[in-house]
Amino acid sequence: MSALTLFRNVTHWRTGERLTLAVEDGVVVPAPKHPGAHARVFEARGAVVAPGLVDPHVHLREPGQSAKETIETGTRAAAAGGFTAVACMPNTDPVVDTAAWVEWVRRRGEAAGHCEVLPIAAVTVGQRGERLAPLDALARAGAVAFSDDGHPVTNAAVMRHALEYARPTGLPIICHEEDPGLKADGVMHEGFTATRLGLRGIPGAAESVMCRRDADLAELTGGRVHLAHLSHSASFDALRDAKRRSLAVTGETCPHYWVLTDEAVGDYDTSAKMNPPLRSEADREACIAAIVDGTVDCFSTDHAPHTADEKSRPFSEAPFGIVGLETALALTLTYLVEPGHLVLARAIELWTEAPRRVLGLTPVSLEPGSQADLVLFDPKEAWVVDPESFHTKGRNTPFAGWRLRGKVLVTMREGRITHTADEVVFERPVAEESAR
Ligand SMILES: [Zn+2]
Structure with a gap:
């Protein structure tokens, strides 16, 4: 069983709603009221989830x-x-x-x-x-x-x-x-x-x-x-x-x-x-x-x-x-x-x-039961394109040095995290632990 992951305070890409998105065993699940101490939590501060x-x-x-x-x-x-x-x-x-x-x-x-x-x-x-x-x-x-x-x-x-x-x-x-x-x-x-x-x-x-x-x-x-x-x-x-x-x-x-x-x-x-x-x-x-x-x-x-x-x-x-x-x-x-x-x-x-x-691929959504393929991004965060920091072997971009807005924070595929930005830190739920 893979651990529960909670993305707190995310903005739904389509509805604009603020919510907690929960993922367990590779799929989106209803957000539990009391996540156990084994859960990992990312405080998203309004970042968009899609x-x-x-x-x-x-x-x-x-x-x-x-x-x-x-x-x-x-x-x-x-x-x-x-x-x-x-x-x-x-x-x-x-x-x-x-x-x-x-x-x-x-x-x-x-x-x-x-x-x-x-x-x-x-x-x-x-x-x-x-x-x-x-x-x-x-x-x-x-x-x-x-x-x-x-x-x-x-x-x-x-x-x-x-x-x-x-x-x-x-x-x-x-x-x-x-x-x-x-x-x-x-x-x-x-x-x-x-x-x-x-x-x-x-x-x-x-x-x-x-x-x-x-x-x-x-x-x-x-x-x-x-x-x-x-x-x-x-x-x-x-x-x-x-x-x-x-x-x-x-x-x-x-x-x-x-x-x-x-x-x-x-x-x-x-x-x-x-x-x-x-x-x-x-x-x-x-x-x-x-x-x-x-x-x-x-x-x-x-x-x-x-x-x-x-x-x-x-x-x-x-x-x-x-x-x-x-x-x-x-x-x-x-x-x-x-x-x-x-x-x-x-x-x-x-x-x-x-x-x-x-x-003709299977649809993916953020609804409970859907395969947890998702991206979390900050639409406003500015960054400068530096081809030397690319993961691709290619450096051939016309956008080197451009200042763009919109930064990917977390990418998740079938519930597994496949990318996190440097500043992303997952934490353990704090309040619930003392509740026993
Ligand atoms: Zn072509």
């Missing part, structure tokens, strides 16, 4: 790329960021395109124990966009979605068949939308900054034309399409339009698209190089508008660690991607909630219930 965050799009880099990240370090970073579950992309080495590799990733996640690891399996063998991977077997092995992330499925007939074969599994295909012809050898958003720096641009349409195509293929097949990491105004329009047509199409966006524009590339800063690229101010505003009007179904980080060596190459040669797990919540609170774009409850929903819905 279900643990869920990231539907991360790169944990294993198997094969452990210099960038491991399942151990990536999930440790997730716990530090308040996440209790992450879905990881299969563009590893080798590609996760067999049931055995799905199983391997899941088990390695369990062994690390920092958060739930939900493998996403490849759509095509080797992510080569040609032959379909064994989607049914991958689903039975525990894959939560299919994706050739990192590469688009260029051939529309292949995507059609993938959607047809994925349909009976009930799982979505997560689409990295990018027309390879339009992208060509572009390295950042096509616009003024690219021209100033003499870098080749990627037009926004490279993303949106593929969003339109896949929405039409969802209609043709009845399969489920989830549009990954949307960045461009016309892509949000495509998602909005797909919903108007009642298609099985959902979509996500990431904090960097509502916080930054292509100007963050500054003077060839590779920590602002990701794919899709940071875009224009109009795109950033369209991103926020699509979050506010409910077009965006959920958030993701697209956490993509690389080594310092790789990121110190010239801009055109450095790999795409930034880390995101340890800054996601604070960027949400600082840039969506504080300016009044979203109320706190909706912002948290987009990191909790919403990705669970998209991935």
Whole structure:
């Protein structure tokens, strides 16, 4: 039996109610009137408690790329960021395109124990966009979605068949939308900054034309399409339009698209190089508008660690991607909630219930009987982003030195504490002890 844990004076993320949350044996339990001396108590002083965050799009880099990240370090970073579950992309080495590799990733996640690891399996063998991977077997092995992330499925007939074969599994295909012809050898958003720096641009349409195509293929097949990491105004329009047509199409966006524009590339800063690229101010505003009007179904980080060596190459040669797990919540609170774009409850929903819905996961709540996957955070506490203190191996963030608000205090997964901030101290109940 695991000991009783009490979080006293927490604020419920949705109702705003002050309460005592009790956890025992991995589940939320009714708060007892007289906790025994064996209980541990955290005096939360009004900190917000919410279900643990869920990231539907991360790169944990294993198997094969452990210099960038491991399942151990990536999930440790997730716990530090308040996440209790992450879905990881299969563009590893080798590609996760067999049931055995799905199983391997899941088990390695369990062994690390920092958060739930939900493998996403490849759509095509080797992510080569040609032959379909064994989607049914991958689903039975525990894959939560299919994706050739990192590469688009260029051939529309292949995507059609993938959607047809994925349909009976009930799982979505997560689409990295990018027309390879339009992208060509572009390295950042096509616009003024690219021209100033003499870098080749990627037009926004490279993303949106593929969003339109896949929405039409969802209609043709009845399969489920989830549009990954949307960045461009016309892509949000495509998602909005797909919903108007009642298609099985959902979509996500990431904090960097509502916080930054292509100007963050500054003077060839590779920590602002990701794919899709940071875009224009109009795109950033369209991103926020699509979050506010409910077009965006959920958030993701697209956490993509690389080594310092790789990121110190010239801009055109450095790999795409930034880390995101340890800054996601604070960027949400600082840039969506504080300016009044979203109320706190909706912002948290987009990191909790919403990705669970998209991935078809069991709901988690704070009600007695629910699995105790939760995060406690102080929405007002300011901190400065220091990549050297990250738990991820990646240091590639454009937010180094930024002062953000919103600090994760405790993360708990199935009743086990997976992260505590330095200042968090658990105590024994005092008053009850003398009562005998
Ligand atoms: Zn991608």
